[in-house]
Amino acid sequence: MAAPMAGRLAALGRRLAPPARAWLPGLTQVRWSRYGPSYLEPEVNKEVYRKPLEGMSEEEKTEWELKTLQPIKATASNVTSSVFSDPTISKFTNMIMKGGNKVLARSIVTQTLEAIKRKQIEKYHQASEEERESIECNPYIIFHQALKNCQPIIGLCNVQKGGKTYQVRVFADRSGENLAPRTAAAEAGKAGAQAWNANARWASFMQSPLHQESALRDPSWQDQAENPSCCSYFSASLG
Amino acid sequence: MAAAVRRVLRASRAWSAAPRARAAPGAQTLRLIYTTTAVQKRNVAASGPEKYTEAFIKNQIEEFNLGKRHLANMMGEDPETFTQEDIDKAIAYLFPSGLFEKRARPIMKHPTEIFPKQKAIQWGEDHRPFHFLFYTGKQSFYSLMHEIYGKLLDIQKYEDHLRAQSLLAENRKLINLIGSRWLIKEELEEMLVEKLSDHDYSMCIQLLERLVTLPCCGIEEEYVLKFRRELSIQLKKMVIEPLQYDEQGVAFSTGEGKRKTSRATAVIYDNGSGKITVNGVDYLYYFPVMQDREQLMFPFQFLDRLGIHDMICTVSGGGRSSQAGAIRLASARALCSFITENEVEFMRQAGLLTADPRVRERKKPGQEGARRKFTWKKR
Numbered sequence: 255m256a257a258p259m260a261g262r263l264a265a266l267g268r269r270l271a272p273p274a275r276a277w278l279p280g281l282t283q284v285r286w287s288r289y290g291p292s293y294l295e296p297e298v299n300k301e302v303y304r305k306p307l308e309g310m311s312e313e314e315k316t317e318w319e320l321k322t323l324q325p326i327k328a329t330a331s332n333v334t335s336s337v338f339s340d341p342t343i344s345k346f347t348n349m350i351m352k353g354g355n356k357v358l359a360r361s362i363v364t365q366t367l368e369a370i371k372r373k374q375i376e377k378y379h380q381a382s383e384e385e386r387e388s389i390e391c392n393p394y395i396i397f398h399q400a401l402k403n404c405q406p407i408i409g410l411c412n413v414q415k416g417g418k419t420y421q422v423r424v425f426a427d428r429s430g431e432n433l434a435p436r437t438a439a440a441e442a443g444k445a446g447a448q449a450w451n452a453n454a455r456w457a458s459f460m461q462s463p464l465h466q467e468s469a470l471r472d473p474s475w476q477d478q479a480e481n482p483s484c485c486s487y488f489s490a491s492l493g
Numbered sequence: 494m495a496a497a498v499r500r501v502l503r504a505s506r507a508w509s510a511a512p513r514a515r516a517a518p519g520a521q522t523l524r525l526i527y528t529t530t531a532v533q534k535r536n537v538a539a540s541g542p543e544k545y546t547e548a549f550i551k552n553q554i555e556e557f558n559l560g561k562r563h564l565a566n567m568m569g570e571d572p573e574t575f576t577q578e579d580i581d582k583a584i585a586y587l588f589p590s591g592l593f594e595k596r597a598r599p600i601m602k603h604p605t606e607i608f609p610k611q612k613a614i615q616w617g618e619d620h621r622p623f624h625f626l627f628y629t630g631k632q633s634f635y636s637l638m639h640e641i642y643g644k645l646l647d648i649q650k651y652e653d654h655l656r657a658q659s660l661l662a663e664n665r666k667l668i669n670l671i672g673s674r675w676l677i678k679e680e681l682e683e684m685l686v687e688k689l690s691d692h693d694y695s696m697c698i699q700l701l702e703r704l705v706t707l708p709c710c711g712i713e714e715e716y717v718l719k720f721r722r723e724l725s726i727q728l729k730k731m732v733i734e735p736l737q738y739d740e741q742g743v744a745f746s747t748g749e750g751k752r753k754t755s756r757a758t759a760v761i762y763d764n765g766s767g768k769i770t771v772n773g774v775d776y777l778y779y780f781p782v783m784q785d786r787e788q789l790m791f792p793f794q795f796l797d798r799l800g801i802h803d804m805i806c807t808v809s810g811g812g813r814s815s816q817a818g819a820i821r822l823a824s825a826r827a828l829c830s831f832i833t834e835n836e837v838e839f840m841r842q843a844g845l846l847t848a849d850p851r852v853r854e855r856k857k858p859g860q861e862g863a864r865r866k867f868t869w870k871k872r
Binding site for chain 2: 288289296297298300303316319320321322323324325326327328329331332334335336339356357360
């Protein structure tokens with residue numbers, strides 16, 4: 255009941271022009287923003303602007319014209335147009351950050367990526383000619399794959415039957431995207447805390463199962479229905 | 494005769510036992526009723542906001558025009574070409590006021606701007622309302638909705654007519670809505686001279702949107718355009734300074750930027766090597782954090798002009814991140830003078846030319862911070 259209503263409101267919101275969208279019934283503004291409702295999100299990717307105006311389709315032309323008429327928000331401080339800025343890495347850094355210490359969070363992430371690269375290059379040099387092609391040295395690709403592996407396949411949802419509420423396992427499609435980096439960071443933190451308690455250096459969480467096992471295994475384990483949640487996998491591998 | 498009776502009542506303040514109503518020829522016989530002055534006095538609060546009749550407003554407009562000519566003569570100007578701006582200047586000169594509130598100072602404006610627009614009396618002498626929707630309370634709004642829906646049905650009928658002759662595919666007429674926006678709630682209220690609720694406004698806009706989606710809505714184009722307002726191209730609102738040249742003939746340009754409490758000025762020189770100096774110090778030493786240096790380089794990297802320009806900037810106030818943001822805005826604005834208009838539009842769409850309006854939110858009383866509330870204790 256709630257889902258079709260929300261879907262209808264979302265469709266209505268997309269149809270209405272931005273100044274009117276603020277007044278949709280049922281969608282009251284809870285969080286107000288310093289920007290007005292007509293401000294659009296900035297597009298930083300340079301490739302979008304390289305396309306010439308004549309080469310665009312009708313839809314793109316109307317979108318471009320609409321964009322020229324609306325004000326645009328300012329870009330955030332951790333976003334640049336360079337090839338080195340990655341939105342997933344930025345999000346992960348923010349999640350790791352504690353007490354606003356972005357400097358420390360960013361240095362941790364940079365050192366992690368460096369460590370991954372070093373390990374992979376070591377493996378690359380020690381491997382034979384045939385295996386060298388399959389070894390991935392780009393730490394960003396490994397990081398993205400690790401996050402994708404952390405996404406849950408199955409989630410639980412409440413089903414009421416016969417007066418009792420059962421928690422039934424349901425396939426989760428896109429709901430795990432926000433959960434993945436959180437799970438990864440939490441598990442990394444746990445492994446790091448264990449290592450710290452064992453009087454090892456704090457940087458040893460980079461040697462934790464997070465980076466070794468999850469990043470480099472192939473996704474065929476997802477076929478195993480007996481091991482649905484990645485948390486249980488991590489706890490098994492930690493022990 | 495009636496006045497005499499009233500006077501008698503006022504003097505006695507009670508019911509008098511001896512009414513002497515001498516019937517005048519043609520007048521009704523008066524009956525004395527028990528009243529007090531409290532009932533006889535006019536109830537100011539219950540009569541509602543002051544109503545201005547059309548004759549009154551017309552009078553005011555005539556007086557305003559006369560007064561305008563007198564004022565022009567007083568100031569020695571030509572009465573025919575005396576504009577509102579001249580009036581404002583003249584009044585400010587003749588009645589200098591030191592009041593801080595601008596709206597409390599003496600003004601002389603056209604009566605339509607001073608007296609709020611009111612609806613004329615909506616009922617006739619027999620006290621029956623003119624409009625059939627008067628008793629809904631919002632007659633203009635509901636009649637507008639009725640009209641728009643009527644037009645929608647007309648368009649559908651026309652489409653059916655065309656479909657019957659199988660001419661619909663060729664005769665599609667759509668209204669071009671790019672470059673305009675729907676009226677906002679305040680503008681619609683002004684148009685209808687009626688208070689609207691948010692729900693009413695959204696219903697009206699939804700109905701108009703529905704009308705616009707029909708394939709043959711071009712028939713009612715001028716009617717729909719009454720509810721649209723022009724949107725100007727955002728780029729035109731920006732002022733781009735022309736390039737300046739110093740003694741050696743090197744082109745340079747200045748820009749100012751701010752973020753939170755930081756204020757920065759940047760001077761960008763052509764024929765440079767990508768050196769950036771902040772407050773006399775190289776940017777590598779002023780901003781030891783990589784993120785701030787990335788922000789400084791952002792506008793140059795976006796335009797592929799990294800090693801071409803030299804920058805000298807000064808910044809004060811705020812912390813390290815806000816200083817970097819202020820310099821970024823200043824350098825983006827300065828770079829506008831070196832590049833084409835298309836590239837300026839690209840920069841604007843990338844968010845480089847907007848001043849970040851986010852500032853620190855104040856702490857509220859009764860809460861621990863701006864948003865954080867005190868710990869809730871059950872008892």
